[in-house]
Amino acid sequence: MRLALQRLAANDLLGSMRKTLRLLLAIVLLAAADSLHADPTDDRQQLGDLEQGCATALIKADLRWLDSFYDQDWVLICSDGQRVSRRKSLAQLASGEVKWKSIVLSEVDIRVFGDTAIVIYKAVSVGEIHGATLRETELCTDSFIRVDGGWRCVHSHNSWAP
């Protein structure tokens, strides 16, 4: 009798273990499928929203938002070929040295290559640098990497556009 009960308990334990392992396998498979077959439409939507969010954050000087948008190693190459680090760019916004009144994006072209994405767009920006009004039209390119299911901007390069 005692032996039969022990066997029953062992069988129950084995059954629970099987269920747990199957559940774990299902979770792993779902995560794998999600990673291997990321929906490019979702990616483009996400990247488009991020670009729009970045323009809004630059106008509001929302450093917290920008901090999560730009990777630690992000670098900007300006239209005149100057290199600006993330630290300098954010410091200029924080100090008010650079202020943006409006940034309008158009002709946004988003391309996704697995965990790499590039975004090309035209930006018409109006703002102030050291108190002087700035109005410029630029062709901008941003390079992104996928991090934990989201996207982070690692590089930007701008050119004056007609």
Added chain:
Amino acid sequence: MLLKRVADVLLLPMKTILSLLALLAVFTASPVVRGDEAADKAQITELEKQSAAALVSGDFQALESIFAEEWLLVGPAGEVMTRKFIFGQLRSGDLKFTGYDLGDMVIRIFGDTAVVVGRGTPHGEWNGQKFEEKEVFSDTFTRVGGKWRCVMSHSSAIADEK
């Protein structure tokens, strides 16, 4: 055999267990296992040198292997050009490079994405007009099947440094 015992415990066929393990290996290897960064940088430096040389010699086999089919070039005036257009210009002889000197390059590796910021001095002829300009360029690469391919280049003209 351990795998056989696991299959027995989970009441799953051996084939399923092996497939799950293979999928798990792909899933875990792609985002986590990064190639050696120094080796990646050396590879990309070599690709930059090869592409400059191939532009001058008109080596389309090399160019097609370095630049992805979706590759885009953004020029200093904000013009966006496709690979088909640039290669067509080179093939027709409308665009000729007589030299392409490369200067300093800074390469950043982000897993399967790489960004190069470099200086170059391309010279040649385009539609009968000679050009020789100093540029700062950004090249974005993505690793596909273990091979780096350039998906976007952006170039800005820079004034002579005094």
